[in-house]
Amino acid sequence: MPVRIAFPTETVLEEAAERLRSGELVAFPTETVYGLGADARNAAAVQKIFTAKGRPANNPLIVHVASEATARTLATTWPDWARKLADAHWPGPLTLVVEKTDVLPPIVTAGGLTVGLRVPAHPVALALLNACGLPLAAPSANRSEEISPTTAQHVADSLGPYVDDLLILDGGSCQVGIESTVIDVTGPTPRILRPGMIPLETAVTETDESDMGSIVRSPGQMLRHYAPRKPLIIVQSTIDKFSLMPTDGLLRLTGNPEEAARRLYAELRRLDNLEYVSRIVVLAPPDSPEWAAIHDRLKRAATS
Numbered sequence: 001m002p003v004r005i006a007f008p009t010e011t012v013l014e015e016a017a018e019r020l021r022s023g024e025l026v027a028f029p030t031e032t033v034y035g036l037g038a039d040a041r042n043a044a045a046v047q048k049i050f051t052a053k054g055r056p057a058n059n060p061l062i063v064h065v066a067s068e069a070t071a072r073t074l075a076t077t078w079p080d081w082a083r084k085l086a087d088a089h090w091p092g093p094l095t096l097v098v099e100k101t102d103v104l105p106p107i108v109t110a111g112g113l114t115v116g117l118r119v120p121a122h123p124v125a126l127a128l129l130n131a132c133g134l135p136l137a138a139p140s141a142n143r144s145e146e147i148s149p150t151t152a153q154h155v156a157d158s159l160g161p162y163v164d165d166l167l168i169l170d171g172g173s174c175q176v177g178i179e180s181t182v183i184d185v186t187g188p189t190p191r192i193l194r195p196g197m198i199p200l201e202t203a204v205t206e207t208d209e210s211d212m213g214s215i216v217r218s219p220g221q222m223l224r225h226y227a228p229r230k231p232l233i234i235v236q237s238t239i240d241k242f243s244l245m246p247t248d249g250l251l252r253l254t255g256n257p258e259e260a261a262r263r264l265y266a267e268l269r270r271l272d273n274l275e276y277v278s279r280i281v282v283l284a285p286p287d288s289p290e291w292a293a294i295h296d297r298l299k300r301a302a303t304s
């Protein structure tokens, strides 16, 4: 059966909640990217996510909840940093890695003792979480290593051939556009595992400036990720160092970093799907810290 894209009316939300309660998958919008959700307490349901995405079993999933209070029920302890960062940024594009309780089966966390938790800010995501009353394991709703989806149609394009009868809730285009900032708060100081549009500097400055000096950065584990099918190269200037070929698809990320993040994946998909384009050429954005997450995604997209 084909996928179904549906506007989240009350009836549709109730159907989605019922599907989740009975162990089926539902794709839904968040403010970052679309997620492919399943009941996080149900190992068989979570297995369907890995199968649909072709995701390696050693890559843990993020669990979405409706509130910090619910998040706490999935963690053995709630460190000070979890409290400070959740207070400052939830609901929002921030995932906190904490020690998990046994409520979550091992498959969710790839056998690990920690879990990534997030309260998303998208009204449809929150409505769905409230309607089903479940914690939802939800990675980005794309095949593994592909570009994350920022519209319902992207989800249909990416997963349609792989999931039978998938219900996709349509919440329009994602406002943030790239995946959440992932911060590990299990140690004495927070560690960034994946940069996002909330840089740790900001997160920390807003909570406790005195700890700024002790932040450790750690790069994500999977280098090739978020990648188009076509080769992607990053150039500093199209005039000085590089001459464009007629078959190059040029991406110039103008405006502020928030705008650029919002457009990034849709633009990459568009160029990837244009028949005459054989290579995607991205003009390097500015080198300032607000652009760090976009540089991170571009670097991964360019790695072959």
Ligand code: TXA
Residues within 6 Å of the ligand: 030, 032, 033, 034, 035, 036, 059, 060, 061, 062, 093, 095, 097, 109, 112, 114, 115, 116, 118, 120, 138, 139, 140, 141, 178, 179, 180, 181, 182, 193, 194, 220
């Ligand atoms: O914005 C987002 O985070 C989106 C939306 C749907 O919420 N989700 C998302 O999920 O991007 P996914 O599965 O595509 O990326 C999750 C990232 C992976 O890089 C994974 O390795 C990391 O989070 N992660 C999850 N749980 C972790 C854990 N316990 N420890 C370390 N890293 C973890």
Ligand code: MG
Residues within 6 Å of the ligand: 139, 140, 148
């Ligand atoms: Mg992903």
